[in-house]
Amino acid sequence: MALIFRNDYSRPIWAMYERYRPNCPDGGNWLKAGWWKIQPGQTAVVFAGDPHGVNPIWYAYAHSDDGLEWSDRFQELVPVRAFEWCSNVADTSSRTILMHEFVAASTNHTHTFRAP
Structure with missing residues (x-):
């Protein structure tokens, strides 16, 4: 499976995702990763x-x-920097964001960020 982010906005974006990862090495069952700069x-x-x-x-x-x-x-x-962490990991530079949920098929999935 591949997850692909597409930027359909007129400016560069920085994107992250969180996915299910049972027994993540640092604890918990979810893994978060970012930041991809997408033109x-x-x-x-x-x-x-x-x-x-x-x-x-x-x-x-x-x-x-x-x-x-x-x-x-x-x-x-x-x-604020690039990361790949288990969901319960943070550091002093961390900030709170509010993610949206989506469903990805078991094949390639493109998730598009569009202008509102």
Whole structure:
């Protein structure tokens, strides 16, 4: 399975995701990763892995340099630098974001960030 982020907004975005990862090494069952900088009209493969046993529920968040956010109600702590952490990990630079939930099929899935 591949998860692909697509930027259909007119500005660059920085995006992250969270996925089910049973027995994540630092504890918990979820893994969060980011930040991919994606230019307007471009895509980024943010996950490529075995489709067997992958939970179809994923979470994502993105923001642009003009302040627009793609968010919802699912809270997470993320740092300002690139990361790949278990969901219960944070550091002193971490801030709270609100992710949105989506369903990804067990094949390639493109998640698009569009202008509101």
